[in-house]
Amino acid sequence: MPKDRPAPDAPAPLVPLVDAHTHLDACGATDAAGVAAALDRAEAVGVSRVVTVADDLDAARFAVEAAHWDTRVWAAVAIHPTRANVLTDEVKAEIExxxxxxxxxxxxxxxxxxxxxxxxxxxxxVEEQVDGFRWHIDLAKRLHKPLMIHNREADHDLLAVLLDEGAPDTVIFHCFSSGPEMAEACVEAGYVLSFSGTVSFRNAHELREAAQLVPDGQFLFETDAPFLTPHPFRGAPNEPYCLPYTARAFAGITGRDPEAAAASATATAERVYRLT
Incomplete structure (x- = not known):
């Protein structure tokens, strides 16, 4: 977790936002009181709901607990690709x-x-990751739930595995970080691209170009907190309350009104996650 800079100031609020991907436990919100406090800070700037995401079994257990502690919290569970070598039958059964x-x-x-x-x-x-990815794809399809993807330097193979397995009805590319060619392929396939603070980084030229190709109904906003804190706070700890910075950066890059961009991302989050 970044610690070398103080926490960012609270941004000006936007239309109610959904943080489509965060890690509350890694932010230090590890009990009901901590989760409530983090969500209070977020709600004060318009971030009314969050999806807290697992990358290992302990985090998956926590995510489900947190989602029952506070109605503003929802959960996503899986084993991160770099940890796919722990996917024993017992781990698979608990994740399911x-x-x-x-x-x-x-x-x-x-x-x-x-x-x-x-x-x-x-x-x-790589072989263990591909096997684990295939298992998670099957799980998402059997449960009729969206598939949330982590992609790092694997554009071609990710699309190939999705094509080979048959993608679930809803596929979300968390922290989309690829260029315009990948964005075009994902948009054409009907996938949803979730943008984090990286879209605000001035040196992320290909990502910023890619963001301009994504239509309403196919983008989300996320923090991936405590990581990827948006400009100008890189190196500071991230938290769901920082999401309006990313929403405004995306709006500026794509020529949208910030309120309209926020409303579009929220409507998409409510649809793909079936939030009630």
Missing amino acids: SLARDRRVVAVGETGLDYYWPGKLDGCAT
Whole structure:
């Protein structure tokens, strides 16, 4: 978790937003009181709901608990691709049980990460990641829930596996970070692209170009907190209350009114996650 800069100031509120992907436990909100406090800070600037996301089994258990502690919180559960080598039958059974919970709105984050193999001790191999990804795709389809994808340097293979397996009805690319060619392919396939603080980074030229190609109904906003804090707060700890910074950056890049962009992303979140 970033700690070398103070927390960002609260932004001016926007139309009620949904943080489509965050990690409340990694933000330090590890009990009911902490979760409520984080959501109070978020709600004060218009971020009325969040989806807290798992990347391992402990985080999956927490996400479901948090979603029952506070009605403003929903959950997504899966095993992160870099940890796909822990997907034993027992782990799969528990993830599936958790994913069936009524407060779980997506299977994720799963996918492929080609950056870490060979760099990170214990990281799942590419083959293990592909096997794990295929299992999560099947789970999402069996449960009729959206598939939330983590993609790092694996554009071609991700699309190929989705095509081979048959994608679920709803596919969400969390923290979309690819260029315009990938954006065009995803938009054509009907996938939803979720934009984080990286879209505000001035050196993210291809990503900013890609953002301009995504129509209403196919984009979400997320923090991926505590990471990827938007400009000008890079290096500071991120939290759901920071989401309006990303929404305004996206609006500026794509020529949208910020309120209209926020309303569009919120409507898409309510539709794809079936929020009530």
